[in-house]
Amino acid sequence: MSETIPQSIRERTRRLAQTELTIVAQDLFLEHGYENTTVDEIAAAAGMSKRTFFRYFASKDDLVIGKYDLFGDRIAEALDARPADEPVWDSLRRVFDLTLDYVQDDHARARNDAMERIVRSSPQLHARYLEKMQRVQEILVGRVATRMADQSSGRNDPKPAAVVGAAFACMQAARTAWLESSQDQPFGEYLDDAMSTFRIN
Amino acid sequence: MSETIPQSIRERTRRLAQTELTIVAQDLFLEHGYENTTVDEIAAAAGMSKRTFFRYFASKDDLVIGKYDLFGDRIAEALDARPADEPVWDSLRRVFDLTLDYVQDDHARARNDAMERIVRSSPQLHARYLEKMQRVQEILVGRVATRMADQSSGRNDPKPAAVVGAAFACMQAARTAWLESSQDQPFGEYLDDAMSTFRIN
DNA sequence: CGCGAAGTTGACACCGAGTGACACTACCGG
DNA sequence: CCGGTAGTGTCACTCGGTGTCAACTTCGCG
The missing domain is CATH 1.10.10.60 (Homeodomain-like)
Structure with missing residues (x-):
């Protein structure tokens, strides 16, 4: 030592x-x-x-999307912090607020947005990004499964993964729409808009 | 000529x-x-x-996941064939039936499943696969948007992309669960299970 | 202070995925 | 037989990424 x-x-x-x-x-x-x-x-x-x-x-990609490695743990932690009796969909919505406060000052925010556009501009990079997000989702699936234990259909139930995947799809859709907009409305509203499309059975 | x-x-x-x-x-x-x-x-x-x-x-990846290029057009065609007054979620569920009849005989099916496992085994390959699926989704978003025109919130509405993304997330989740199962139940049931989790607002 | 261990770095050689250029062959119609 | 066209192999090259090794710096300890 x-x-x-x-x-x-x-x-x-x-x-x-x-x-x-x-x-x-x-x-x-x-x-x-x-x-x-x-x-x-x-x-x-x-x-x-x-x-x-x-x-x-570790790689050229890593320079751009390496930061999302932290995202998985942070989001899992945030989910654990939500009340256990809160509906899962609402918890996930709240948890996604993390994607906002990550960027504070305008300068860093602009840089971040630029990077996000670069990720989407390169198929290679976008592919790795999607894969990282998939890994993040995997971290959450187990937690969501225990919360949904009341209505599970057998050992390997597709429902928890479906819920987490759908939530991330909403986040992606909202992110895309927001990036393509003039950004006069806050991202949170886009996210609310996307996620309110669904009601969990 | x-x-x-x-x-x-x-x-x-x-x-x-x-x-x-x-x-x-x-x-x-x-x-x-x-x-x-x-x-x-x-x-x-x-x-x-x-x-x-x-x-x-065009690439080593293409040998494995190149076939999914066709998938986009086929699925778009199938969606167009659904009745216009059918709820979008139901249409998407029906459209996913395409993923089944693609494989007919047992031999080809076994080979196909093996390939699918290979895709999931390599992060590289899985990343490209996810990106291709994203492209497929993009093809559908426009169509879904016109079907959901009754309740849209502005020019770039995240809802259509969210719906398509969520549907694909359900398919992915069902696919994963099915591949990890003993495959004694048909894939369609897993898909029904996953997609019935959500009700569209 | 000096010495040795450990960490940092650059140089070099190497691998694998792709790409561009060019020459060679085979087949085809006239 | 001749000319075009498509398919192929070879070679050289780029770029991402890795292993190795030697040189150098840093740091702790006696």
Whole structure:
């Protein structure tokens, strides 16, 4: 144990390098597009070699969508915090509020939106994004299943996964509609609009 | 115009080579896994060079999930064939019956299921699959929007995309549950189970 | 202070998925 | 027989990603 504090300098400089890379990469992506920007260029712009880039990010995709890894745990935690007697659909709606407060100041928000558009612009990237969201959903399915235990049909019931998947589909739809709008109305209203389409049996 | 019949020998031999490649590739995938099988190996097993392989399939992924390109058009056609006054949710449920009759004989069905498991086994491949499904959904959204025109809230309404997305989420959930089951119950029942969870507002 | 352990980095070689260019072959109609 | 056209293999190349190793920095400890 030669560590002074568990989360110390090493880890902090690492995060710093990662955010630095993310920033220069975002600029390059916005200028030339995701697929027309090579890892070599990103690394060079950040003053490091390609090899070192891959020591900070497992892949080029990861630089953009790696942050969604945290999303899974945060959303699971948020769901656990909801009252157990609340209808699942309402709980999920509340839990999605997390996608909002993640971005605070306008500058970061604009950057975030730009990144989100980049994700949607590249099929490759969008594919990985959808897969990550699928993983996030898997984390929630077990929890939702226990909440819906009153009406289950056998061991492997498709209902919990269907509910979680439908909720995420609503979030995606609302997100898309909001991004394509002039953003004068808050995202929450789009989400309410989408999710209120359904009533759970 | 030196063609005898528009869809003649050329096109048929092409299809033949594609199915041949698909078959040998499936065998290799089942034996070594998707990611541990190189395109060179597939091409060699089919008696051609890597370069020629890429003249038949745009990518390695395409060999496995390329068939879902047709799915979009077929499903759109099926939706158009449903009566206009039928509730959208019911129409979508009926339309998903297409996923069944696609496989007829047991041998082809077993092969198909194996492929589907391979898709789910590789994150890469699963990601592309999800993205293709997203594209399929996009095709349907417009149609569903016109059917739901009675209750729309503005120009870019998230509701149609939410409905289509939710329906696909139900299909995915049912598919997963069914694949993990002993398959003694028909897939249709799983699908009914999943989709009956929701009632449209 | 000096020494050794551990972490960081770049250089290099390598793999696999794709792509572009070019030459070769086969088949087809005139 | 000749010319066009499609299919194919080869080669060289790009780009994402990995393993290895040697050089360097940092840090703790005596």
